[in-house]
Each structure stands twice: as C-alpha cells, then as structure tokens.
Amino acid sequence: MNSENNMETTGSNSEDEAAILAVRRSKLQKIEALGHDPFGQRFDDRSYIADIRARLPEVCLMTKSGERVSMPQEFGSEGFDMRAWLTSQDAQEFQGPKVRAAGRIILHRDTGKLHFIDIRDWTGRIQLFVGREQVGPENWELVQCLDLGDLIGVDGTLRPTKTGELSIFAEKIHILCKALDPPPDKHKGLADPELRQRLRYVDMAYNEGVLERFLDRTKIVQSIRQTLAKSGFVEIEGPTLHSIAGGAAARPFTTHHNALDLDLFMRIALELHLKRLMVGGMERVFELGRVFRNEGISQRHNPEFTMLEVYQAYGDYRSMMDLTEKIVEDALQAIGAGNVVMWGDAQIDLKTPFARRSYSELIAEHTGVDPNDWNAVKNYAESIGIEVAGRHPDVVINEIFEEKVERQLHGPVFVIDYPASICPLTKRKADNPKVAERFELYINGMELANAYTELNDPDLQKKLFETQLDGLSEEDSMAKMDHDFVRALRNGMPPAGGLGIGIDRLVMLLTGSQSIRDVILFPLLRPE
C-alpha cells in the first residue's frame, strides 16, 4: 500500500499509476480549456434518479398514424423483447418528459459516435444515451474528457432505447466534478476488506449495496428514535468523559484533562447518568450514543460502538420486553424488510412476541443439571473443564450458561431471571432475592439486548458496589463504587425498567451483515 504522499507526488512508485493520474489531469486541463469548471458549480432543479424512473408512465410511443401508445406493462421486465414490440407497433418516435439528473459515472460504453454512460446517485442508477449528432460538438468535446468516477449532470429526455432500457437521451452534459483517482474494478469493486474500510468512500461509491446498507442503518436509528418518541420518551446527551467508568464490566479508555490535571475515562455505558436523571424526574428517558471499551476487536466488537439505553419510571423488565419487540418491529418496517431476515444461509423469524425462557430452565434443559443443586453443578462444571475452586456458584453457573446454552440460542428468545449475584444493578425478585429481574435477548447466539428491573435501594446498591465477586478483579467488575450514584439513589429513584440495545448488532441482524465492520462507517484501523 502506498502512502498518501507517494500517491500524490512525483515519488509515485509506478509509471502506470503516474500515467493514469497524468491522463486524468490532462483531461482536467482540457475541460478548463473548453471553458468549464472541472470541479463544477451548484446544480439546481435536478431530480433523483429513482424519481426520474418513476416518470415512466409519461413516456409514450407515437405511431405513424399519430396515435400515442403508452409503454407496455412488461417493459423493463426480464423477458420483454423491445424490438419485437416496436415492430408490432408501426412506431414513429418516442416522447418523454424532459429531465435533469446528476450522479457519478459508474459504467461507460463507447461505440464511436455514441456513448452509453451509466450514472448513479443515492437513489439508483440510470443510463445516459449520448449521441454525437444529438448533443452537438461542444458537449461531444466534453464527453471525450469524461472518465469513470467523474460526477456529471445531464439534461435530456426520458425514453427507452431500441433494446428496451429506460435512458436519458442527453441534450446537455455538465461536468460537476472531475475525479482524479481512478475507481476500482468496475465489476468487482474493492474486494480487500482492509481497503474497503480504509477507503470507505470508495467502497460506498462503487461497491454494490454498501451505501444502501449504511442508509438502512440511518433508517433503523431514526425508527428507534421515532418509536421511543411516540411512547413518550425524551432523548438526552450524557457526558462521555467520566471520572468513574461504571455501568458495565469493561476496560475503559483513559484520557486526561490538562487544565484540571485530571485523569478521565471514556464512558463504557450510559446507565448511571440516565438513572440520575430519573431521580431528577425524567420519567421516560433514553440516550442513543457512542460508548468506548478498551478491548479486543473482532467480527462482533469494535472499540467504539453505539448503544441505546432506555429507562421507564414505574415500569419493570417486562415493560422493556414489550418495548424491545416494538423497536425491532418498527425498525424492520423502516427498512422495508419482512419478519424474516437472512443470516448467512439461515432464516431468522423475527415475528413478535419473542419466546421468553427462564435462565435456570434453559440450563436444566441444555445440561440436565439442576442449577440449584450446587453439588451437581460443581460436578458438571468440572466435567467440562470449568474451574470451580474458590469461585462464587453463580459465576460458575454463568460460565456453564455461556459455554453450553448461549450458542444454542438461535432465538429470538428473551432469557429471563438471572442469578442475582451477577447483576449488581438489578432489583431482586420480591419472592426470591437470589434471582434478579433481568433479561437478555439472544438472536442467533448473539446478545442483542440486556434489561433490568432497576435496583433503586441505595443501601443494597452500596453493598453490591462494595462486594467483590469471587474471581473478578475490580477492573472486570460491573460493581465499581460510585458514591455520587448511591447518593442519587438516596434521593429516591422510582422503580423502573431499563433496557440496553447494541445498535450495531441490531443493524447487523436486520441487514444480514456478518461483521460489525460492515455496519460501522469507519471502524478502528491501525494508521496507514
């Protein structure tokens, strides 16, 4: 990979590359010599290509007897034979609306005195028919200076070619921006995953479906905000710089404030500040924003990712299950997907309501061991190589869950009622203090959402912050002492349901993306 400097200066390591760039620059000069600004100007009143295509009903064929024949239903479909249809019609000429479009040149077929140029905007692609006689010498000169990748505008008439492709028959071409770097392979695009991430703009501009996937991400996020707004939740912006990185078990990034000479942490969760706001009276509140965890990178992990956390006063974790289903339902609708999404070769049915299964029931089902029988659990754990000595029973049980149950949960399934000791921020069941009112939503073995009935007992919260779980270092524990948070609880926080959803993973699921890097615009990479 060349450094950027090399690519731009005479230090270029390839004559080929230098030649390609030189050719494009010479065309740029020629465009200037023809009296055009090669980087273009404001271009008013153009229509989106999808909207132009939608004007097909305005296109018609004039017959020699002066009759107007509209395009047949089958026009544009696979088996439609345009030439046969034309000969059957006593055709004179086509008429169609005048249109103006703009976009990037993605394909170019030059047949001499005729160019076919495919342009693309963010709504679709369309073919331009550019004939030498039809556009005149000035436009023709300009067309000779165009390359794949250039941004152009066009004025022309919408009508089909003889071979049946709806096209814009160009009358005037406008150069809107000369591209100086050549595009990737016109058919395969960028294939190297590293290059696709580094040159995300190229990936989006040329690779099939990439731009659309990121637009889907935007639609999903918008839909979530709408769903929550409709249900009366307000969105807030909490601090991203924390002096105590709490609310989750994760290693934080550290940073430093110079004026205060203060070490700070990038937030790892949104939870504790949102709960403070519930103390303050925000009864339905959420934040949808970035959190940072200083941990490994994988197909499902990026150091910064987007998290939704929602809190509903006077609700509980069951309210959050209903809300989760609503969020998923609405998001599917927002991207025009049905209830069934593809995940690799597998189909996942996201029809609501999702199954609700208790944690201990699932353990018993998948292992044959009663989680309340410590001796049986111990024996089972040892038999599958999980260390038992000196560790809290619930930690051992949870390892069994992760090892034996989690992967089997193709879901969607709400796993409910977790062992209390691994849930330091969660209210216990009224009739059984060993069980916490928590659920996690699993789909395809992937944890998508996590929710609690929120613990609002300040004394118990303080105690749980002070209690170190066996086998967990302070760094790994979710229970990091936050005195101010305990003080907030002493002021009275309503009983509440709280929900967290990993937005990147939700987008992965809904768009069928196997890697988190396919749904994050600019994933973390080592510098070039």
Next chain:
RNA sequence: GAAGGCGUAGCUCAGUCGGUAGAGCAACGGACUUUUAAUCCGUAGGUCCUGGGUUCGAGCCCCAGCGCCUUCACCA
C-alpha cells in the same frame, strides 16, 4: 494476547519443480449511431509488503518484522 491463512500492475486475481513476471478490468491509440461487465485490433504499465539469510540464481525456501483476514481469549 495465541494459532492458522493471506500480502504480486491503479483494481480483481493467476504464477507449476527455485531459472530473469502473467491475465481480466481500468488507462492510452484505432474501428464502430442502440450498448448492457459492449465488441474487435494495437500500446503501455511491476519496490512481487519490509529487512535479513540460504542458493550460481528467490515472487516461490528459511528467519525476523509490519499489515489484514479467520478462529480462540477478553467482551456487547
């Protein structure tokens, strides 16, 4: 952090047994007024990731490093 795989033209990829580097696309020149990844003829284009080593000779073998991918660990 560990193991495995990969790194060759602007892009996508071949490269046999170790014997002086190949194709398609893109580019350049030419032909073509209805093409669909247009086609046809021709031309040009290389730090084979980097640095060492073995060898008469290394894209290929060995060692070290860098980067990416996959799996695992951590984690959501």
